[in-house]
Amino acid sequence: MADIPAYAVSRATRSSRIGMAIGLIVLIILATAPWWAGRADLRLLIEIFYYLALAQLWNLLAGYTGLVSVGQQAFVGLGGYTLFALAAFGGVNPLAAIALAGVVAAIFALPTAFLVFRLRGAYFAIGTWVVAEVYRLGFAQVSALGGGSGMSLPADVVRSIADGRQAREWLVYWVALIIVLAAMAIVYALLRSRQGLALTAIRDSEPASESLGVNTYRTKLVIYIAVAFATGLVGALIFLQKLRISPDAAFSVNDWTAFVIFIVVIGGIGRIEGPIIGVIVFFVLRELFVDFGAWYLMLLGAVAVVIMLLAPRGLWGLLTDRWDIQLFPVRRALVVKETKDSG
Amino acid sequence: MTAAKTILSMDMVSKSYGALKVTDALSLTLGEGEALGVIGPNGAGKSTMFNLIAGGVAPDEGKVFFDGKDITGMPPFERCKAGIGRSYQIPHPFEGMTVFENLLVGARFGGDLSEAQAYDRCVAVLDQTGLLPKANVRAGSLTLLERKRLEMARALSTNPRVLLLDEIAGGLTEQECHSLVETIQQIHASGTSIIWIEHIVHALVAVVSRLIVINFGAKIEEGEPKAVMESAAVREIYMGIEVDDAAA
Structure with a gap:
C-alpha cells in the first residue's frame, strides 16, 4: 500500500473560476437593485429569488437524496402561517418570526418524516402530498387564523417591519436575496463535503451506500428536516411579501411544488446549476405567456414535455454533454502524475 | 477446521420468502485470514447467504457472529464499518x-x-x-x-477484514481471469479473509483452501476443494449423475 502512484485531487475548474467571477458581478448588480429597479421589478425579483431557493431545496431533496417529495407546500404553508400567527398574536417582530417559522417547520417535519419514510418511490411522493393536504385542511379549521378564507397581516404589524412602504419593500428584498444566497451556499457546501458524497451515493443506489458504511436512514432524515427548515423560512418570506395568507394559497401544490419541479427538471435535476437555468426559463415563459390566461399552464406543460424529450437531463445537462462546464464543481477529479510502471 | 481464530460464523441460519426456503439451517465458519469458496447451482441461495452476512436481509432464525460478537441485528452500514466488505452479483x-x-x-x-x-x-x-x-x-x-x-x-x-465476492469472474477472458486471480491472491496475502462465490471453479480453487457447496439453501458438502469437486453430491448437481447410476 505504501507504493502508490503520485497524484493530486483537483476540485475547481477553469469554468468554475470564471463562473464565480460572473456570479460576483451579478450579485453586486442584484444587491443594488432597489436603487435602479422599479417597484414591480423588485417584486418580480423577490419572486424569482424565492422560487430559486425552493428549487435548490427541492433539488437537494429529490435530485441528490432521492426523496421525490410532492408535498413541500406543507412546509411553505407552515412557515407562512407561523409568521402570521407569531406576528399577529405573539407580538413577535416579523423578521425574527421568519427564523422561528423555519424552526416550526422543522419540528413538524419530524413526525411527518416518521410517517412518509415508511413509503418508497411513488408511494413516498403521494404520501407527502397527502400529508400536505391534511395540513391545508387542518389550517382551514382554525378560525383564529381566518379559517378557509385566511387573514391579512394586521396594519400595525406591517408598519413595525420598517418605516414607510419603500423601506419595507427594500428590506424584504434584501432578506429574500440573503435567503436565496444562503440556501445556495449551504447546498453547495454540503454537496462538496463528506455528506455530499453520501447524498449522491444514496441517489444512485441506496443498498450500495448502506453496504459501504453510509447510514442512509439518518442521512435522509437529517436532509429532510434541514430542507423543511429552509422551506419554512422561504414560506414565511413569501407571505411576508404578500401580506395575506389563506390555506389554499399557503398549501398550494401547484405554486410551491409543481412549478418548482418544472424549474428543476427543465434546468437539470441533480446539478446545482439546473435550478438557476430552470428559474430563468420559467420566468421568461411566464412573462411571454402572461396574456394567454388558462392556456398558460398547458403551454408550460407542452414546453416541459418537449424539453424532457430533447434533453432528458435538462437544459444544463444538454450544455454539459457538449462542453465540460461546471459553475459549482462538486467533483473530485483525480490527476495521476506518474504511474509506477512508466517511471 | 482451521487452527486460526474464527472471524465470521453463521449458526443455523434460516430465511424463507413465503413458502420458499432460500436458506435452510445454514452454518459456516470462516477463519481469520482464510479464503473460502462457495459453489452451487443458480438459485441455491448463495447471494442470500451474503445478504444475511452483510445485513441486507434479516434471518428468520439463527445468528451471525463477526469477530466474536453477535451481529444478527446490526444494520448493514455498521457491519461495513465493523469490517465486512461486500460486492454485489x-x-x-x-x-x-x-x-x-x-x-x-x-x-x-x-x-x-x-x-x-x-x-x-x-x-x-x-x-x-x-x-x-x-x-x-x-x-x-x-x-x-x-x-x-x-x-x-x-x-x-472500506479496508475490510472480511471480503465477500459474488461472481466477479464470469465473462472474463482467460487472461483477464488470470489477472483477477492474481489480484485476489494479493488481497488474501495481505491478511484479508475472503468468501468467494464463483462458477468459474478453476479460478476459485487457485485462491481458496476450502470449498462449500450449497443447494436449496443448505450446505451439502464442505472440505478441501479437490475432494469436494470429486464428491458424489457435486457430481450429481453439476453432471446430473445419480449416485446409484454411477455405482451401477
Whole structure:
C-alpha cells in the first residue's frame, strides 16, 4: 500500500473560476437593485429569488437524496402561517418570526418524516402530498387564523417591519436575496463535503451506500428536516411579501411544488446549476405567456414535455454533454502524475 | 477446521420468502485470514447467504457472529464499518459519480478515513485493481466487466477484514481471469479473509483452501476443494449423475 502512484485531487475548474467571477458581478448588480429597479421589478425579483431557493431545496431533496417529495407546500404553508400567527398574536417582530417559522417547520417535519419514510418511490411522493393536504385542511379549521378564507397581516404589524412602504419593500428584498444566497451556499457546501458524497451515493443506489458504511436512514432524515427548515423560512418570506395568507394559497401544490419541479427538471435535476437555468426559463415563459390566461399552464406543460424529450437531463445537462462546464464543481477529479510502471 | 481464530460464523441460519426456503439451517465458519469458496447451482441461495452476512436481509432464525460478537441485528452500514466488505452479483455502481468518487464513499464512510487518507487508500485500490485509467470516468458508462471490477474495488476501499465476492469472474477472458486471480491472491496475502462465490471453479480453487457447496439453501458438502469437486453430491448437481447410476 505504501507504493502508490503520485497524484493530486483537483476540485475547481477553469469554468468554475470564471463562473464565480460572473456570479460576483451579478450579485453586486442584484444587491443594488432597489436603487435602479422599479417597484414591480423588485417584486418580480423577490419572486424569482424565492422560487430559486425552493428549487435548490427541492433539488437537494429529490435530485441528490432521492426523496421525490410532492408535498413541500406543507412546509411553505407552515412557515407562512407561523409568521402570521407569531406576528399577529405573539407580538413577535416579523423578521425574527421568519427564523422561528423555519424552526416550526422543522419540528413538524419530524413526525411527518416518521410517517412518509415508511413509503418508497411513488408511494413516498403521494404520501407527502397527502400529508400536505391534511395540513391545508387542518389550517382551514382554525378560525383564529381566518379559517378557509385566511387573514391579512394586521396594519400595525406591517408598519413595525420598517418605516414607510419603500423601506419595507427594500428590506424584504434584501432578506429574500440573503435567503436565496444562503440556501445556495449551504447546498453547495454540503454537496462538496463528506455528506455530499453520501447524498449522491444514496441517489444512485441506496443498498450500495448502506453496504459501504453510509447510514442512509439518518442521512435522509437529517436532509429532510434541514430542507423543511429552509422551506419554512422561504414560506414565511413569501407571505411576508404578500401580506395575506389563506390555506389554499399557503398549501398550494401547484405554486410551491409543481412549478418548482418544472424549474428543476427543465434546468437539470441533480446539478446545482439546473435550478438557476430552470428559474430563468420559467420566468421568461411566464412573462411571454402572461396574456394567454388558462392556456398558460398547458403551454408550460407542452414546453416541459418537449424539453424532457430533447434533453432528458435538462437544459444544463444538454450544455454539459457538449462542453465540460461546471459553475459549482462538486467533483473530485483525480490527476495521476506518474504511474509506477512508466517511471 | 482451521487452527486460526474464527472471524465470521453463521449458526443455523434460516430465511424463507413465503413458502420458499432460500436458506435452510445454514452454518459456516470462516477463519481469520482464510479464503473460502462457495459453489452451487443458480438459485441455491448463495447471494442470500451474503445478504444475511452483510445485513441486507434479516434471518428468520439463527445468528451471525463477526469477530466474536453477535451481529444478527446490526444494520448493514455498521457491519461495513465493523469490517465486512461486500460486492454485489448484479453491480450497483453509483452511476452519476466517477469511479474514484465511488471508492471515496467506501473509504470515507465504511473505512472512516479522513479526506486525505481516503485519497491515498482509493488511489492504492484503483492501482491494485487496474481501474486507475478509469478513475475519472462516470461509473454509469463502464462496461459490465468494469462494473464488476468496481464492485470489488469499492468493497476494498472500506479496508475490510472480511471480503465477500459474488461472481466477479464470469465473462472474463482467460487472461483477464488470470489477472483477477492474481489480484485476489494479493488481497488474501495481505491478511484479508475472503468468501468467494464463483462458477468459474478453476479460478476459485487457485485462491481458496476450502470449498462449500450449497443447494436449496443448505450446505451439502464442505472440505478441501479437490475432494469436494470429486464428491458424489457435486457430481450429481453439476453432471446430473445419480449416485446409484454411477455405482451401477
